[in-house]
Amino acid sequence: MKAEQEKQSLSQVCLNLKILKAEKLASYCEKLIEQHKKGTYDDAISDLEKQRRDHRYLNGFSDDDQVFQQAIDRIIKVALSQRIAN
Secondary structure (H helix, E strand, O other), rough: OOHHHHHHHHHHHHHHHHHHHHHHHHHHHHHHHHHHHOOHHHHHHHHHHHHHHHHHHHHHOOOHHHHHHHHHHHHHHHHHHHHHOO
C-alpha cells in the first residue's frame, strides 16, 4: 500500500515537472521570438540550434534535446500561423 502511494506521489511530481517545463518552454519561446522580431524566425531557430549544439557538447545527449526540439517546433508553428494570417 505504501509503495503504491509513493509511486503515485512520484508520478505526480514527474507530471508537475513536465507541466512546469512546458510553461517555461512556452515563455522562453515567446521571449526568443520577441527578441528576433526584427530578424526572422529562421534567426530564432538558428539560435536554438546553436544552443542545442552547445548544450550537447557540454552535457552530452539527454532528455533536454527533446525540449530544444519542442522549442523549435513551437517557433515553426508561430511562423506558419503568421504566414497564414498574412
